[in-house]
Amino acid sequence: MQTTQLYVELIIIGLQGSLGLFLLAICLFGxxxxxxxxxxxAYTSSVVLLIGFFYLLGLFIDRFADLLMKxxxxxxxxxxxxxxxxxxxxxxxxxxxxxxxxxxxxxxxRASTVTVPFIxxxxxxxxxxxxxxxxxxxxxxxxxxxxxxxxLSRKSYLSLQNRYYDAVKTIEDDYLAENSRSAD
Numbered sequence: 001m002q003t004t005q006l007y008v009e010l011i012i013i014g015l016q017g018s019l020g021l022f023l024l025a026i027c028l029f030g031x032x033x034x035x036x037x038x039x040x041x042a043y044t045s046s047v048v049l050l051i052g053f054f055y056l057l058g059l060f061i062d063r064f065a066d067l068l069m070k071x072x073x074x075x076x077x078x079x080x081x082x083x084x085x086x087x088x089x090x091x092x093x094x095x096x097x098x099x100x101x102x103x104x105x106x107x108x109x110r111a112s113t114v115t116v117p118f119i120x121x122x123x124x125x126x127x128x129x130x131x132x133x134x135x136x137x138x139x140x141x142x143x144x145x146x147x148x149x150x151x152l153s154r155k156s157y158l159s160l161q162n163r164y165y166d167a168v169k170t171i172e173d174d175y176l177a178e179n180s181r182s183a184d
Contacts, residue, residue, distance in 0.1 A: 009104050011051060013111040014058030018050070020115055021057075023122035031130055062107060065114040076161060080169045095171060102164045109157035116153060120146025 025034045123146070124139045132138045 005100075005104055007055065009108055010058030010062060011054045012058070012108055013061050013115075014054030014056065016111060016115040016119070017057045017061045018054055020118045020122055023119060023126055027122055027125040027129055031126075058111075061111050061115060065107075065110045068114060069110055073161070076165055080165050082165060082169055082172060095167075099164070099167065102160060102167070106157060106160050106164060109153050109160060112153035113150065113157055116146060116150045120150070 022034070029037070120142060123142045127135050127138045127142060
């Protein structure tokens with residue numbers, strides 16, 4: 001995997017997490033105080049300085065999501081009888097690129113499955129604490145959009161994970177079959 005791809009991926013995950021933290025700050029302190037405490041958010045150029053923070057937050061969220069879903073992935077690997085780390089077996093650059101690309105997408109979707117519920121929850125609290133014009137309608141809309149986003153992220157993650165391990169199993173089986181023929 002290219003380092004740049006991973007870096008961008010973790011920044012995207014960090015942006016998701018920072019949205020949750022920003023909404024949490026609004027819930028706790030109110031919009032006016034947050035706006036006064038962080039006036040540099042008004043300047044686009046200063047947001048560039050936050051990329052390092054987004055990256056670090058992305059690392060943390062990615063690790064947290066990985067810990068939450070590690071058993072699920074182990075069960076899927078066991079279910080598909082995957083024994084090796086397939087990336088070590090690959091000689092084909094196209095297969096390697098495909099597997100890396102798929103892992104990148106899985107990582108972002110896995111993080112979304114973790115961050116979206118928090119973002120939704122904090123957004124609903126903000127609707128009520130910031131006294132929106134129609135808080136019932138607004139919080140209902142946020143809840144529906146959050147639930148849809150979560151469900152789509154989760155379903156996409158599981159589907160992609162399943163296809164990934166199907167591909168890994170095929171590569172592993174081909175490799176083992178080829179080695180058993182050459183050993184004979």
